[in-house]
Amino acid sequence: xxxxxxxxxxxxxxxxxxxxxxxxxxxxxxxxxxxxxxxxxxxxxxxxxxxxxxxxxxxxxxxxxxxxxxxxxxxxxxxxxxxxxxxxxxxxxxxxxxxxxxxxxxxxxxxxxxxxxxxxxxxxxxxx
Numbered sequence: 001x002x003x004x005x006x007x008x009x010x011x012x013x014x015x016x017x018x019x020x021x022x023x024x025x026x027x028x029x030x031x032x033x034x035x036x037x038x039x040x041x042x043x044x045x046x047x048x049x050x051x052x053x054x055x056x057x058x059x060x061x062x063x064x065x066x067x068x069x070x071x072x073x074x075x076x077x078x079x080x081x082x083x084x085x086x087x088x089x090x091x092x093x094x095x096x097x098x099x100x101x102x103x104x105x106x107x108x109x110x111x112x113x114x115x116x117x118x119x120x121x122x123x124x125x126x127x128x
Contacts, residue, residue, distance in 0.1 A: 003066025019080065020088060024072045025096045031068035032100040035060055036107025037114070044115040 007027050014023035038060050045052035073096055080089035 001066060003063040003068075005066075006063075007067050007069060018088075019083065019085065020092055021072075021076045024069060024076055025092065028068050028070065028073060028096055029100055029103045031064045033103040033107040033110075035064050035068075036104035037111035038064075038107075040108040040111025041115040043111075 007023075010027055011021070011023040014026065016022060039056065042049075042052040042056055073093065077089045077093040080086075080092060
């Protein structure tokens, strides 16, 4: 519910530019980055760590699942195309998916670095 509310709030605050709903693209890109970061950061804990599993479900499936919306991306693409902006609709859809893949990769890079730092602190006797 929190993810959906955050998405709705951003959609109200970020206006479309030339009929292109930038809020949905931004939401999907941020969500892709957060998911990559989350899963990479928690990967070092293993699949048996109950707190890691709970965080994956709460933040990944729960928050990001409600926050991101590829169904809105698809319907917005169709609306743009039907309104005569076929080229814009294709750039919007393909651009969001391709940049989303890069955002996920960047999130994995950041999450891996964060996960390594957490593992180092635990090994060195620091806080977990």
